[in-house]
Amino acid sequence: MNRRTFLGSMLAVPAFAQPSAPRVNGARLRERIEALSIFGRPDGGTFADGVSRVAYSDADVAGRAYVMKLIEGLGLKPRVDAAGNIFALRPGTNGTLPPVLFGSHIDSVPNGGNFDGDLGSLGAIEVLQTMNEAHIATRRGVELVVWQNEEGYAFNNGLAGSRAAAGHLEAGELDAVWNGMKKSDAIRKIGGNPERIAEAKRGPGTFACYLELHIEQGGTLERAGIPIGVVEGIVAIDRYDVEVRGFANHAGTTPMAERRDALVAASMLTIAVNDTVRAEPGKQVGTVGQLNVIPNVPNIVPGTVRMVVELRDLDAKKIAAIGERLQARAREIAAKTGTEIVMRPAAHHDAALANPQVQSSIEAACAGLGLKSQRLPSGAGHDAQMMALLGPMGMIFVPSVRGISHSPLEFTRWEDCARGADVLMATVLDWAMR
Amino acid sequence: MNRRTFLGSMLAVPAFAQPSAPRVNGARLRERIEALSIFGRPDGGTFADGVSRVAYSDADVAGRAYVMKLIEGLGLKPRVDAAGNIFALRPGTNGTLPPVLFGSHIDSVPNGGNFDGDLGSLGAIEVLQTMNEAHIATRRGVELVVWQNEEGYAFNNGLAGSRAAAGHLEAGELDAVWNGMKKSDAIRKIGGNPERIAEAKRGPGTFACYLELHIEQGGTLERAGIPIGVVEGIVAIDRYDVEVRGFANHAGTTPMAERRDALVAASMLTIAVNDTVRAEPGKQVGTVGQLNVIPNVPNIVPGTVRMVVELRDLDAKKIAAIGERLQARAREIAAKTGTEIVMRPAAHHDAALANPQVQSSIEAACAGLGLKSQRLPSGAGHDAQMMALLGPMGMIFVPSVRGISHSPLEFTRWEDCARGADVLMATVLDWAMR
Numbered sequence: 001m002n003r004r005t006f007l008g009s010m011l012a013v014p015a016f017a018q019p020s021a022p023r024v025n026g027a028r029l030r031e032r033i034e035a036l037s038i039f040g041r042p043d044g045g046t047f048a049d050g051v052s053r054v055a056y057s058d059a060d061v062a063g064r065a066y067v068m069k070l071i072e073g074l075g076l077k078p079r080v081d082a083a084g085n086i087f088a089l090r091p092g093t094n095g096t097l098p099p100v101l102f103g104s105h106i107d108s109v110p111n112g113g114n115f116d117g118d119l120g121s122l123g124a125i126e127v128l129q130t131m132n133e134a135h136i137a138t139r140r141g142v143e144l145v146v147w148q149n150e151e152g153y154a155f156n157n158g159l160a161g162s163r164a165a166a167g168h169l170e171a172g173e174l175d176a177v178w179n180g181m182k183k184s185d186a187i188r189k190i191g192g193n194p195e196r197i198a199e200a201k202r203g204p205g206t207f208a209c210y211l212e213l214h215i216e217q218g219g220t221l222e223r224a225g226i227p228i229g230v231v232e233g234i235v236a237i238d239r240y241d242v243e244v245r246g247f248a249n250h251a252g253t254t255p256m257a258e259r260r261d262a263l264v265a266a267s268m269l270t271i272a273v274n275d276t277v278r279a280e281p282g283k284q285v286g287t288v289g290q291l292n293v294i295p296n297v298p299n300i301v302p303g304t305v306r307m308v309v310e311l312r313d314l315d316a317k318k319i320a321a322i323g324e325r326l327q328a329r330a331r332e333i334a335a336k337t338g339t340e341i342v343m344r345p346a347a348h349h350d351a352a353l354a355n356p357q358v359q360s361s362i363e364a365a366c367a368g369l370g371l372k373s374q375r376l377p378s379g380a381g382h383d384a385q386m387m388a389l390l391g392p393m394g395m396i397f398v399p400s401v402r403g404i405s406h407s408p409l410e411f412t413r414w415e416d417c418a419r420g421a422d423v424l425m426a427t428v429l430d431w432a433m434r
Numbered sequence: 435m436n437r438r439t440f441l442g443s444m445l446a447v448p449a450f451a452q453p454s455a456p457r458v459n460g461a462r463l464r465e466r467i468e469a470l471s472i473f474g475r476p477d478g479g480t481f482a483d484g485v486s487r488v489a490y491s492d493a494d495v496a497g498r499a500y501v502m503k504l505i506e507g508l509g510l511k512p513r514v515d516a517a518g519n520i521f522a523l524r525p526g527t528n529g530t531l532p533p534v535l536f537g538s539h540i541d542s543v544p545n546g547g548n549f550d551g552d553l554g555s556l557g558a559i560e561v562l563q564t565m566n567e568a569h570i571a572t573r574r575g576v577e578l579v580v581w582q583n584e585e586g587y588a589f590n591n592g593l594a595g596s597r598a599a600a601g602h603l604e605a606g607e608l609d610a611v612w613n614g615m616k617k618s619d620a621i622r623k624i625g626g627n628p629e630r631i632a633e634a635k636r637g638p639g640t641f642a643c644y645l646e647l648h649i650e651q652g653g654t655l656e657r658a659g660i661p662i663g664v665v666e667g668i669v670a671i672d673r674y675d676v677e678v679r680g681f682a683n684h685a686g687t688t689p690m691a692e693r694r695d696a697l698v699a700a701s702m703l704t705i706a707v708n709d710t711v712r713a714e715p716g717k718q719v720g721t722v723g724q725l726n727v728i729p730n731v732p733n734i735v736p737g738t739v740r741m742v743v744e745l746r747d748l749d750a751k752k753i754a755a756i757g758e759r760l761q762a763r764a765r766e767i768a769a770k771t772g773t774e775i776v777m778r779p780a781a782h783h784d785a786a787l788a789n790p791q792v793q794s795s796i797e798a799a800c801a802g803l804g805l806k807s808q809r810l811p812s813g814a815g816h817d818a819q820m821m822a823l824l825g826p827m828g829m830i831f832v833p834s835v836r837g838i839s840h841s842p843l844e845f846t847r848w849e850d851c852a853r854g855a856d857v858l859m860a861t862v863l864d865w866a867m868r
Contacts (some may be wrong), residue, residue, distance in 0.1 A: 218687030235686065239732060250839050251721035252669060252746050252813030253652030256712050258837065263722055264708050267701035274698050278690050287685035288697055289732045291725070298673060298723045298742040300840070308732040312686050379686030403692065405684050406734065 021368070021426040022134040024126045026418030032070065032122045033417070036106065037114040039063035050408025051114055055107035055149035055160070056186035063106050064190060067146055070125050074132060076144075083164035083200035084148040084192030090128055092141040092432060098391075099141030100431045101207035102127070102424065104214060105150035105161070105383060112151075113410020115417075119398070120213040121146045123421040127428055138432035140208055147383045148190055154178055155186070162383035164200040166390060202390060209358050209431050210387035213396045213424045215412050217380050219403025227419050228373040229397030230362045233353035234385040235377050236316035238323050240309040241346040242269065242330070246339040248295060248303025259301050263293055265337040266305035272329040273309055276322055283377055284313035286322065309343070314351050314377045352385035358394030358427075365426035371419055380405075396423050455802070455860040456568040458560045460852030466504065466556045467851070470540065471548040473497035484842025485548050489541035489583035489594070490620035497540050498624060501580055504559050508566060510578075517598035517634035518626030520580040524562055526572045526866060532825075533575035534865045535641035536561070536858065538648060539584035539595070539817060546585075547844020549851075553832070554647040555580045557855040561862055572866035574642055581817045582624055588612055589620070596817035598634040600824055636824060643792050643865050644821035647830045647858045649846050651814050653837025661853050662807040663831030664796045667787035668819040669811050670750035672757055674743040675780040676703065676764070680773040682729060682737025693735050697727055699771040700739035706763040707743055710756055717811055718747035720756065743777070748785050748811045786819035792828030792861075799860035805853055814839075830857050 039062040040053030053059045068078040068086060076088040089099060104120025124144045131142070147165075152158020155178040163169055174184040174194050184194035192200075216222075221229050246262030270288045277286030291307040309326065311319040327343055334341040359375065366373040378384075378395060387393050398420035401411040412420075473496040474487030487493040502512040502520060510522040523533060538554025558578045565576070581599075586592020589612040597603055608618040608628050618628035626634075650656075655663050680696030704722045711720030721744045728738040743760065745753040757779070764775040793809065800807040810831065812818075818827050832854035835845040846854075 216687065217684050218689065219692055220689065237686070248841070249837060250651050250814055251719065251723050251744055252671070252815070253650065253834075253839065254719070254813070254837060255652065255654065255717065256708070256719055258653055258657075261708070261721075263704055263725060267704040270697055270701040271705070274690070274695070283689065285685065285688070285690055287695075287733070287735055289685050289727075289734050289736060290730050291697060291727050291736075292730070293723075293725050296724050296726070298744050299721070300723050301721055302723060302725075310685055310732050379688070380684055381686070400687075403683060403688060405687065407682070 021429050022130050022136070024130045024418060024421040024425055026414060029122060029126045029417055029421055030414045032125070033114060033118055036063055036066055036118055036122060039066060040108060047114060048408065050410070051108050051112055052110045053106065053108040054110055055151065055154040056181065056189055060107050061190060064146070067106060067121060067125070071144070074125065074128050080191040081200040082193040082196040083161050084187045084190040085161040085165065085200065086146040088144045090131065090142045092138045094139050097140045098206055098208050099143040100209060100211065100428050101143045101145055101387070102211040102428055103145035103147065104212050105147045107149055107151050109151050109153050109406050111408060112406050113408060115215045115410050115412045116217065116405055117150055119215055119412065119417055119420065123213045123417070123424055126421050127425045130425060136429070138429065140432045140434070142428055142432050143207070150383055155183055159381060159383055159386055162386035164197055165202045166386040167201045168386060169197065204390045207391050208434065209355065209392040209394065210384060211358070211394055211396070211424060211427055212382060212384045213420050214382060215405065215410070216397040216400045217405035218400065220376055221374065221397060221399035222401060222403065224374060226372045226374045227399065227416055228366050228371050228423055230359050230373050230375045231354050231378045231395035231397055232359070232375050233314050233351050233377055234382055235312040235314050235379055236319060236351035237347065237349040237381070238311045238319050238345065239347040240323065241344050242307045242309055243342045244269070244305040244339050246303055246337070249301045251299045251301050254301055260338040261301050262305040262339055263302035265333050265339040265341060266291060266307055268333045268337070269330055269341065270307070272333065273326060276325050276329065277311065282313065282318065284311065284318055284322065285379060286311045312379055316351055349381065352388035352393065354394045355392030358392050361430045362394055362396055362423060362427050365423045365430065368426060369419070369422055371423065394427070396420055396427070455863050456564050456570070458564045458852060458855040458859055460848060463556060463560045463851055463855055464848045466559070467548060467552055470497055470500055470552055470556065473500060474542065481548060482842065484844070485542050485546055486544045487540065487542040488544055489585065489588040490615065490623055494541050495624060498580070501540060501555060501559070505578070508559070508562050510562070514625040515634045516627040516630040517595050518582040518621045518624040519595040519599065519634065521577060523575050523577045524565065526575040528573050531574045532640055532642050533577040534643060534645065534862050535577045535579055535821070536645040536862055537579035537581065538646050539581045541583055541585050543585050543587050543840050545842060546840050547842060549649045549844050549846045550651065550839055551584060553649055553846065553851055553854065557647045557851070557858055560855050561859045564859060570863070572863065573868070574866045576862055576866050577641070584817055589617055593815065593817055593820055596820035598631055599636045600820040601635040602820060603631065638824045641825050642868065643789065643826040643828065644818060645792070645828055645830070645858060645861055646816060646818045647832070647854050648816060649839065649844070650831040650834045651839035652834065654810055655808065655831060655833035656835060656837065658808060660806045660808045661833065661850055662800050662805050662857055664793050664807050664809045665788050665812045665829035665831055666793070666809050667748050667785055667811055668816055669746040669748050669813050670753060670785035671781065671783040672745045672753050672779065673781040674757065675778050676741045676743055677776045678703070678739040678773055680737055680771070683735045685733045685735050688735055694772040695735050696739040696773055697736035699767050699773040699775060700725060700741055702767045702771070703764055703775065706767065707760060710759050710763065711745070716747065716752065718745065718752055718756065719813060720745045746813055750785055783815065786822035786827065788828045789826030792826050795864045796828055796830055796857060796861050799857045799864065802860060803853070803856055805857065828861070830854055830861070
């Protein structure tokens, strides 16, 4: 090619350096996060009272309509796929290249906060609007996505939209019933088409990379005073259903030495989880979050306890080893307390590692914006982990005040929200120009 | 007086030696325990499926009618007092002396057994019938009682009939509502008269002694191979409502070092209860029977745990001291786990000691029948503890197979039931002749 042609192609596909990436409109982003918070807000409450926008609820449908109106305002046509995910493609100059995909979700847990998912979804819209306003043409298309039912409160099965896109729906999942609603009908309610849900599947290579801006949901960044977290990956999770079988008997008439107290054994195991997880260095966590006593009355020695042990780390082998140590501890505790302890592996989620080039790109974006950043694992699951199955994935974290999430107290400083969206903007552009 | 007059008075009031006390009809006692078990039996079940004869239920009313028919068969007229307790007095030769009072209850917990209360009630009827058949005249009257609502499943407030008799009803108790039923209406349903409930009160000295035959509900007698337990008293009970306040947060994103896990703290306290109670010799018991985790989902670090600690011993000072030690342990655990633990005394029941002369009389009855006996505390509450407020009290325990009670598996060997009724017979006669 001659120089003119080369320059012409350069103009059509400008080599975008991060420092020149436009900044988002932080005030507008805040307004929209506040506007979205209306849908699912407790009666008579304020923004600070949080939100209950459970997937497939009327509030969810209303929130999705609000988001789609914003997308139309960008001059784009929202597309609802067969699974009910919302997409919007801003075409690039080269229509043959896979786009940069980015977004998050807007469903919430009951009594949740206004940042989890919302920031990444509305931040993605803000990136597109900023591109429009700066008249930026990208080489690749940039594609926004708002995944449906990330939280999984509905049907107790989250990442529903991203799993459909990754082809990871479970057998019979559409027949599941929750609150009297069949999942296929729930998907119809949000505009999906359960009969054609296979069409929601995206193949590997259908995006250049997947990016997601999200609140940290932990307190690491805030404590370190660092505004941007570069996610190393989403941790592996091992979940065990534990049943402790003792013998229920009268709490007044059963001598201590004769007891087979399931709660005493369960308490020992709960402490063993805590101690074993803390016994070695690293960021692994272990939790007994659910524990039910049967029959659970003050004057009966507990006969049965059912509890859930959950272990998380980026290194799946590490938590598998901790799980084995806990199985051994459970046997010791059972022998000591005269109980039987059955600790059954109930779920395993693989770790989803972020792509090293995407991480470098996010770090470069931070450097260009003069923002400190820190690498850290995501202890929470995200739709990004499903996208990691299909292509390069990266996530941008911003600080959660006091590390609080899934609570009306969930908060991220507005300035941090805007900085996170700036980093998303620059990273999207970096990849969109490749 | 001359010898003849003396002999004459001896004939009217024979000096009844235990060996000559007639033996009860064990087969008939068994038949009646089986017959009573029909009222409240699960549909299509057998005797072994236990009974749900909760106080004031239709099954309770039917069971009471059955008992009153048996009383009429003795040639006695059952009297239902204003509280709904059933009494039947077999007069003595000296109408001015307070009678020997004995009996138990026939209400059950839901899904309970066929011996708790039933044995003592039907055993008392068997004693009266055996007296009739042996044409025994007693100096004092002998008075049977079947107390209403001992278990307290209804209205969560037991010993209802015996408390009315002891003048220990609580303020406003008759206005309590349970399952849509007002307590005053419940008492009307079983033939009581709530407007005149004060008339159910018995003064001190209105009985010579109170005796109750009951299953042990623990495994001490069975393990020792001893057929009769002589109750030393009914234990004191201290109950504490405990609230452990941590901080609920995401189980994936909250590093171990940052957690204030209410369940870890509650587990430490549960083990502290167990260890502290076992740390010293004696028969004291301590139980965490009820524990509720909030929010109780696998992926949230528990924010709050509410639990009930219960301590029992014949020596109220001993459990008070254990309670103080646990308060200190709770403070240590709170400091160690970054939680707050509030341990509030919620209930105190005084111990009710059995009368030494009544205990000796029961032991003499056993000796006369060639039965081994053993003194032991009652870890469970009984109507007898209310009667101990009014006069000398004693209880006769028979072995519970495997120590199981409040369960369809509750069982006492039929031979042991008969032996217990024999001991009741001899003890009643001993006191009735005094």
